[in-house]
Amino acid sequence: MLDWLPENISTYGMKIDFLFYLIYYITNIIFLLVAGFMIFFMIKYRYKEGRKSEYTHGNNKLELIWTSATTIGVLIIALVSAPAWKEIKIDLPEPDIIVQVTAEQFNWRMLYPGPDNVFGTADDLEIENELNVPVDKVIHIKLLSDDVIHSFFIPNLRLKQDAVPGREIIVWFEAMKTGRYEIPCAELCGFGHSGMLGLLYVHSSEDYEAWVNENWPES
Amino acid sequence: MTENDHVEHSKQSIWSKYIFSFDHKMIAKQYLLLGISMLILGGLLAMLIRWQLGYPDEPLPIIGLSDQYMETGEVDGVVDEMWDGWFEDETENWLTMTIPGGVIGPEFYNSLFTMHATIMIFFAIMPILVGCFGNFLIPLMIGAKDMAFPFLNMLSFWVAFIGSIVMLWGFFVPGGHAAAGWTGYPPLSSSVEFSGVDWGQNLWIISLMIMGISSMMGAVNYITTIVNMRAKGMTFFRMPLTVWSLFIVAILLLLAIPVLASALSMLLFDRIWGTSFFNASGGGDPILWQHLFWFFGHPEVYVLILPGMGIASDLLSTFARKPIFGYKAMVYAMISIAVLGFIVWGHHMFQSGMNPALGMTFMFSTMAIAVPSAIKTFNWLGTLKGANIKFTVPMLNTLAFVSMFVIGGLSGIFMASTPVDIFIHDTYYIVAHIHYVVFGGSMFALFGGIYYWFPKMFGRGMNMTLGKIHFWMTLIFFNATFFPMHILGIGGHMRRIANPMQYEFLQDMQWINEFITVSAFMLGLAQIIFFFNFFYSMYKGKKSVDNPWEANTLEWVAATPPPHGNFPTPPIVYGGPYEYGVPDREEDWLSQVTKR
Known part of the structure; x- marks a missing residue:
């Protein structure tokens, strides 16, 4: 077991x-x-016939x-x-990278702030159901929901947090190993709950660099 | 009892004797029948759930439902007219709408587990453990003629009956039945737009409100009866633990149900009149529902298990032929469970977004509630030490109750530890835990209680050979069904997903799901033995004497089955309920009414 x-x-x-x-x-x-x-x-x-039990209260x-x-x-x-x-x-440690994750029926929308590290600017990039992070860095996830309650669950990271409409909840993790891992939704969120699934890519620092350059080539 | 009373009773019409009866024993039987019918329905829903999980998206193997029928609603050219006119599109029938092609599918699956839990909790276990045993046993065990308010008692059952009809109605409305889980978290439950469920969810809310009214009437009645109508000499500390447990349960219901009722009202308002109690964009908060629901929901869990603890204590002492160990400790433990039960609701919400510092507090209060549960377990063990144990069918079920409750209690400690809960929250680990407590706990006590009190209820005993077969099959297949769910949960298997094969990390464990499904079917089959035994013995069972188990409590002093009014003269109580194996006596029991 x-x-x-x-x-x-x-x-x-x-x-x-x-x-x-x-x-x-x-x-x-x-x-x-x-x-x-x-x-x-x-x-x-x-x-046993004829025997009496011990009389105690x-x-x-x-x-x-x-x-x-x-x-x-x-x-x-x-x-x-x-x-x-x-x-x-x-006690959340200071983040190296922040990603905003918005849950919706039935997707995880991952919003990356881009090189300026500020959300709401032109270089923001949104990718559905794909979370790219480097290994050995503190990642903050800003968790939002657009419709119902979802739960952001990464079994391999031992991380679970409900995404609640109207709230912004920050969770953190630091991955120690590169690879591809699943991000299921753990809170019943409607008929598409089963199968609501994102993917986490933990890159080595070189691969992460390459991924950043690929998505923000001008910087 | 005077001659006049006899005449009056013989004149009772069928209506006042069997339908709108004021007699607590008849009302108890009505609750039992309601509970057993719903138990069968809830069990069948579980079988459908298991089919979908064991064999995801494969058509149901129902004999007689040919492919042709599932596609067209016709068999050999005969149109199924049963559901004509029920839906806007009359060419569809209920079956082809709900399970197209015989495949359960995610929408219906969500309704299935929602209704399985709702029906089992509110319409099967509560009506039997609280409604039936409470009504039948409280007046008999405390030596009263009837409940304090017989009319209210009758009303309480018929209100529950109406509540059940409303709940069942939900299966047949367009959009399907409620599908937001038995916990009904908004916004999923509060908005048609998000769930696609329209009147199903409304009827679910209305039905639970009606059931709440019924429970409140019952609770008021139980408390008044126990406080005011105890026979001469029946002090509080001479009451059987079953009565104590039902007394505490009634108080829990009285305090918890109004909170549920207000939460349900807000949810209904949100759904129908567009209020925003739980709607964040309108200024509300979805987490408010969780606080209110679990403030009710956690005491509710104890409503399900406390009567089981009471029944188990009574049966254990009777068949151990030994006084219950630590009677007062047992009472105080139950009171502590009830009190602590109101300050642990947050442990259902560790990952909900509630302030994590608050989660820390709830971890400590939750750990504290393990203490009274442990006290009870150790006292049950203490009762067995030095006993003279008769392994009757009720006793086997009681021993199963104790051991399964131990597993269910210990697995709860994992969830109470907030960091561990991060991983196992919302997984099958939780499903395993709740079933060890409510099936392994409440249900085994329920079976034990029915085998034990059946002779007093119906004047005939149940068949004990069938009882033993039922017991062993249930014990084995219960564990084969629910124990592997711990392993699934530890593997990360989420609850409430319709198809585990959609996830790579769960595919290796699918064989466990299949194993569970086969075990669950066997567990379901075993229950047929019980239901057959139950209805057969009602009419054909061996006639029973007044006190077949040589037990001490007052219900065994009354005639079998007890007449209207229960006792020919009000009984006088001379001692406690568990005087077994008293030295210097020939028998190993000493009735509460025997002078000493």
């Missing part, structure tokens, strides 16, 4: 994967313990132990989760 996660190519993705495996092992141990005890009790205390000490143990356990999980969440969604 452990290699079912898609390949991770993002800098913060390994933190998510680490938390995933941490919780995976913790919950597995708890499950095996609970299931083990349950099966043991079921076999040992199966019905509980044990306050035990209640206290498992209540505090669980509290400490979940508190630890929450506390180790918090920094990763802060890093991914709250």
Whole structure:
């Protein structure tokens, strides 16, 4: 089961994967313990004619132990989760490149600001369903929606963020590996939801340079 | 009971006895019948969903639906006139419009999963767990003659019935039924332009409002009955945990449903009168809906699982022949779940665009709610230790409830961790989790409860051999169906997509989808055994004695089936509900009405 996660190519993705495996092992141990005890009790205390069960209404000490143990356990999980969440969604690093992504039924419109790095100027370039970024750079995505709620999902980057009409939401990532990756929509957005799909191209710095020169030859 | 009462009862007409009955037991049976019918419908919708996912865009293998029929609406020259006049274009019929060529397609697929969830939650599980068990058990278990407001009770069922008709009507309107998910997120749900769904979505909203009114009437009735009509000696802490759970559920409904009702009203206004509550371009906010919906929606999840916990506790103690471990801890855990349930709604919205700092807060409150759930699990385990376990069919279902609930609870911790949720949110991991809680949890408790109380309801027992076959098939195929969904989710498989083959990264996992589909069909087939057993036993089952399970609670003191008014004289309660295995007694049980 452990290699079912898609390949991770993002800098913060390994933190998510680490938390995933941490919780995976913790919950597995708890499950095996609970299931083990349950099966043991079921076999040992199966019905025998004439025997009476142990007459007890509980044990306050035990209640206290498992209540505090669980509290400490979940508190630890929450506390180790918090920094990763802060890093991914709250404290965004300074961007090297900004791309504006507008979701619409049923496309991702990627708007590149061009060499002047300013949106709304003549050198802006819009490409449908194709996100081109260089490797090892901090990318900011300005996420907008034209119609309904969509969700910008790049499994390999461990990135997901809803695009909400009327809001401008900024998310970031830094890809560590070049290649071609899929960008499905993860939030039901209508009859074309299934199949709403963009592509992410992570280029090496030379390839990215070439891509920029190809699209903005005058600069 | 006087002679006069008897005369009066024998004079009841069919209408007042079976249709507009004031008797809580008849109303419970009406809810049960409604719930079971909708359970069958919801299950069939699930089968269609699974067909599409296992074999995307392949025509349905329905015998008798020839290609000729699917294309023309005719079989051997006979025109299917059933749907004539229903649509503007009369040459089309419902089937060829909905599934052209027998292929489900993305529009109908969206309606399918929307209606599967809506029907299962609001029209199957709630009517059975809350409507049927609540009505049947509360007065009997607390030693009352009936509900506090019998007329309101009758009204509550018939309002729910009307709500169900309105919901079913939606399947037959042009544009199809609601297709925005059971969560109905606007703007998709608020605009015909975006979804193509017109009156289907309106009827969905109106029906849920009607169901809300029904639930409110039920909730008021349950709370009043439990507070005021307990028999002499039935203190709060002598109530069976089933009654406690239903009491807490009624309070949850009372507090949560008005919020849903107002959200639904705003949505309807947005749709029909063009208001802009959820429309960003008009100054509204789509996320407002999510806050309101989940403020209702999360307590709603506990409405579905708490009665299961109550029923499981009762059955576990009865068949373990041992007092429930930590009775008061169980009660306090349920109360904590109910209270915390109102401050965790944001965990459905971690990736919604809600302030991420708020997400952090909701992560902590969500983690906190794991604690009372764990307390319950450990107490169930404690009940089994040193017990004398009778593996009856209700007990098997209860044990399945406990173990499946453990899996469903543990998988919830992954989502509570906000960073992990970034990846698994809106994937099949969530689908797996909800089904482990609501099918593995609520449904197994529901099955257990029906096997257990069926003799009291109908005076006859269900067939236990069929019950065992049904149980084992359900347990095996339930896990074969839903466990692999965790793996799909971890692979990134989004929920609510009609065709996974459209994505390269999901193609390698398609065999899992196919495996799930086959398992789901087997799971569906297993339920036929249950439904057959249910209806067969109603008329042909073995006649039951008053207390077939040798249980302590008051419903087993009443005659089988209990007459109108339940008890010949008001029972007096001398002790708690779980006095099993009391030392120095010959029997291993001690009824609540036995003097000690």
